Each structure stands twice: as C-alpha cells, then as structure tokens.
Amino acid sequence: MTEVAAARRSRFTAERAAELYAAVRELLGEVGYDGLTMDAVAARTRTSKATLYRQWGGKVELVVEAMRHTKATSAVDLDTGSLRGDLDALLAHDNESSMEETSSLMRGLAMAMHHHPDLRRVFIERIVEPESEEFRRIMRRAVDRGEIRADNPALDHVLHMMVGAIVARGLLENLPPTREFLRGYVDAVLLPVLAA
Amino acid sequence: MTEVAAARRSRFTAERAAELYAAVRELLGEVGYDGLTMDAVAARTRTSKATLYRQWGGKVELVVEAMRHTKATSAVDLDTGSLRGDLDALLAHDNESSMEETSSLMRGLAMAMHHHPDLRRVFIERIVEPESEEFRRIMRRAVDRGEIRADNPALDHVLHMMVGAIVARGLLENLPPTREFLRGYVDAVLLPVLAA
Numbered sequence: 001m002t003e004v005a006a007a008r009r010s011r012f013t014a015e016r017a018a019e020l021y022a023a024v025r026e027l028l029g030e031v032g033y034d035g036l037t038m039d040a041v042a043a044r045t046r047t048s049k050a051t052l053y054r055q056w057g058g059k060v061e062l063v064v065e066a067m068r069h070t071k072a073t074s075a076v077d078l079d080t081g082s083l084r085g086d087l088d089a090l091l092a093h094d095n096e097s098s099m100e101e102t103s104s105l106m107r108g109l110a111m112a113m114h115h116h117p118d119l120r121r122v123f124i125e126r127i128v129e130p131e132s133e134e135f136r137r138i139m140r141r142a143v144d145r146g147e148i149r150a151d152n153p154a155l156d157h158v159l160h161m162m163v164g165a166i167v168a169r170g171l172l173e174n175l176p177p178t179r180e181f182l183r184g185y186v187d188a189v190l191l192p193v194l195a196a
Numbered sequence: 197m198t199e200v201a202a203a204r205r206s207r208f209t210a211e212r213a214a215e216l217y218a219a220v221r222e223l224l225g226e227v228g229y230d231g232l233t234m235d236a237v238a239a240r241t242r243t244s245k246a247t248l249y250r251q252w253g254g255k256v257e258l259v260v261e262a263m264r265h266t267k268a269t270s271a272v273d274l275d276t277g278s279l280r281g282d283l284d285a286l287l288a289h290d291n292e293s294s295m296e297e298t299s300s301l302m303r304g305l306a307m308a309m310h311h312h313p314d315l316r317r318v319f320i321e322r323i324v325e326p327e328s329e330e331f332r333r334i335m336r337r338a339v340d341r342g343e344i345r346a347d348n349p350a351l352d353h354v355l356h357m358m359v360g361a362i363v364a365r366g367l368l369e370n371l372p373p374t375r376e377f378l379r380g381y382v383d384a385v386l387l388p389v390l391a392a
Contacts, residue, residue: 104310107306107307107310108307108310110303110307110367111303111304111306111307111310113367114300114303114304114307120370124368128368153380153383153384154384154385154388156384157361157381157384157385159364159368160360160361160364160365160368160381160385161357161360161361161385163360163363163364163367163368164356164357164359164360164361164362164363164364165353165356165357165360166360167359167360167363167364167367168355168356168359168360168363169356171306171309171359171363172320172324172328172355172356172359174316184349185353185356187349188349188350188352188353188389189350189353189356189357189385189389192350192388192389192392193384193385193388193389193392196388196389196392
C-alpha cells in the first residue's frame with residue numbers, strides 16, 4: 001500500500017473496512033465481477049459512492065482489497081524453525097469456511113481477469129506478489145537451514161504446485177481445497193520434491 | 197462415446213466435423229460460453245440448427261466435443277518404455293499454437309462450469325475422465341517397471357500437479373503452458389516426486 005493510500009484509508013476503522021470488504025465479497029458471489037457495480041456496493045454498505053471512490057479509487061482496487069482481506073489473520077512472517085512448520089502455519093491462516101468462499105470467488109475473478117487486464121495487473125500486484133514473497137521467504141529460510149538445496153529446480157515451481165493444487169481440486173473434483181487436503185498435498189508432493 | 201452417438205456422428209466426415217469444431221472454438225473465443233448460441237454456430241458453419249441438435253444433442257455436448265478435438269492427434273496409448281518417455285509423448289500430442297488456444301478456452305470453460313453443472317458433468321465425463329485414465333495407465337506401467345513405488349502418496353496427486361501447473365502458469369504469469377515449460381515442470385517436480 002502506498003502511504004497516500006494508507007492515509008486515505010485511515011478514515012475507515014478496521015472493523016468498518018472489514019464489514020465493507022465482506023459485503024463486496026457477498027455481492028461478488030451473487031452477481032460476479034462484471035455484474036458488480038459501485039452503486040450496488042454503496043447501497044449494500046450504506047456508504048456514498050463518492051466515499052467509496054475517494055477511499056479505494058475504483059471497482060478494481062475495491063474488489064482486490066476485498067479479496068486480500070479474506071484471511072482470518074493478516075499475513076505475518078511466521079518463523080517456526082522448519083519448512084513443514086512454516087507451510088503448516090501458512091495454511092493455518094485460512095479457516096475452512098473462508099477458504100471455500102475464497103476459492104469460489106477466486107475462480108470467478110480469474111475468469112474476469114481474462115477480459116480485464118487492469119484487474120489482472122492489480123490482482124498480481126496486491127495479492128500474487130506478496131504471497132509469492134511470503135513463499136520465497138519460507139524457502140530461503142529452509143535453504144539456509146540446509147533443508148533444501150539452493151539449486152533444486154523445484155524452487156521455481158512452488159507457486160505453480162500450490163496454486164495449481166487449489167485450482168485443480170475445484171476444477172476436477174468440484175471440492176474445496178480444505179486444510180486437510182492441502183496438508184496431504186504438502187506432505188505427498190511439496191516436501192518430498194523440495195527435500196530431493 | 198456411446199455407440200448410438202458414434203452412429204449419429206458418422207453422418208459427418210471427420211474433416212467436416214473438424215471444421216465445425218474449429219468454428220465452435222473460434223466462436224467460444226469471441227463470445228465465451230454464455231454468449232455462444234446454436235444459431236451462431238449454425239450460421240458460421242452453414243449447417244442447419246436441426247442438424248446440429250440431431251448430431252450433438254445440444255450446446256453442452258457440442259462445446260465439449262469441440263474442446264476434446266483440440267489435440268493434433270487423437271490420444272493413443274503410447275508405451276515408450278519409460279515414465280519420462282511416456283510423459284514426453286503425452287505432451288508432444290499438443291502443438292504450441294493449439295496449446296495456447298486450448299489453455300485460454302479451457303479457462304473460460306472452467307469458469308462457465310461454475311454456473312452450469314450440466315457443462316461440468318459432461319466435461320468431466322468426456323475430457324477429464326479419459327485424460328485421467330491415460331495418466332493412470334502411464335503410472336501403472338511405471339509402477340510395474342519399478343520406476344515408482346506403488347504406495348507413493350504422490351500418485352494421488354498427478355493430475356493436481358499437471359492441471360495445476362497449466363492453470364497456474366496462465367493465472368499467475370499470464371503465459372501459455374508451452375511444451376518447454378511443461379517439460380521443465382515434469383523434470384523439476386513430477387519425476388523427482390514420483391521417483392522418491
């Protein structure tokens with residue numbers, strides 16, 4: 001977040017912003033990205049459109065912020081001392097119900113990105129890049145501890161493996177990527193290939 | 197394909213059907229699944245709507261068949277004698293340009309499935325299941341040859357790993373899953389974790 005944006009946003013309390021983000025996600029689930037209007041957000045949240053534009057700049061930013069705030073807790077750099085512990089802590093951020101909701105909304109957004117390059121750009125910048133950076137920090141620590149060889153080519157594919165499993169689970173099996181499923185995947189795929 | 201469906205379809209030559217499937221994919225790329233109508237397919241392919249319905253049954257079946265026929269060659273059971281060779285042969289089925297087109301159309305369809313359970317059902321039955329079966333045959337032979345341990349838990353995740361990498365490549369990097377990318381992924385991830 002830029003400092004200007006942070007200053008603008010400080011007019012909303014964290015609780016009020018969280019309520020507003022929840023309402024945006026609710027609307028997204030009902031009408032999809034293309035169907036979502038700032039008018040509808042304003043009406044549902046009893047906020048003026050002018051305020052919404054002043055605080056977030058536009059629909060793209062508001063939607064991406066709403067998706068960034070699906071996690072139960074904010075992303076903190078949890079250093080548990082082991083690769084398995086760190087990955088487990090990362091998964092523990094999401095509770096089951098928000099993970100199901102998020103995965104369904106993300107699929108809708110992924111489709112919308114196809115037709116809206118501005119949405120893709122902000123999504124990559126505000127959600128994908130920070131998540132990638134979190135994974136990179138976890139991997140760097142594991143390399144430093146000697147758990148992963150620095151030249152393991154699978155290091156370039158950690159996000160493909162994780163995001164892929166989440167998307168494929170929904171796509172192929174119509175099942176949400178529960179924490180249990182992701183733990184199984186980490187144990188069966190991610191840890192063995194990184195330790196190789 | 198059921199025998200009844202095969203008999204119905206025999207009215208079209210393979211060349212004519214291929215042309216028609218290409219036109220359906222072209223339309224899909226232009227207007228998306230929701231925008232595609234049987235009227236538009238009939239007009240573009242100079243076929244009567246009655247003929248389309250008689251041959252394919254409806255939009256869902258026609259679209260799924262069009263997607264099933266994106267491969268340069270039909271899926272044959274290539275037994276090359278090694279896991280790496282088999283996976284490479286599987287990837288060689290797709291040529292680069294059709295893979296880019298397919299990956300983009302598949303993303304659109306994946307999203308449409310979200311709202312159309314009938315599309316999901318036919319897609320799973322006609323495309324996902326046969327592809328899964330092909331992967332299972334390849335894995336079974338590798339287990340028989342002693343390349344993979346029969347109790348390797350990663351065997352349950354082969355499709356998650358492969359489909360995931362393809363989808364994540366487009367979603368995160370906006371890049372098509374080229375053959376070169378997929379070969380790198382197979383070498384860095386799939387083969388090491390299956391050999392573990």
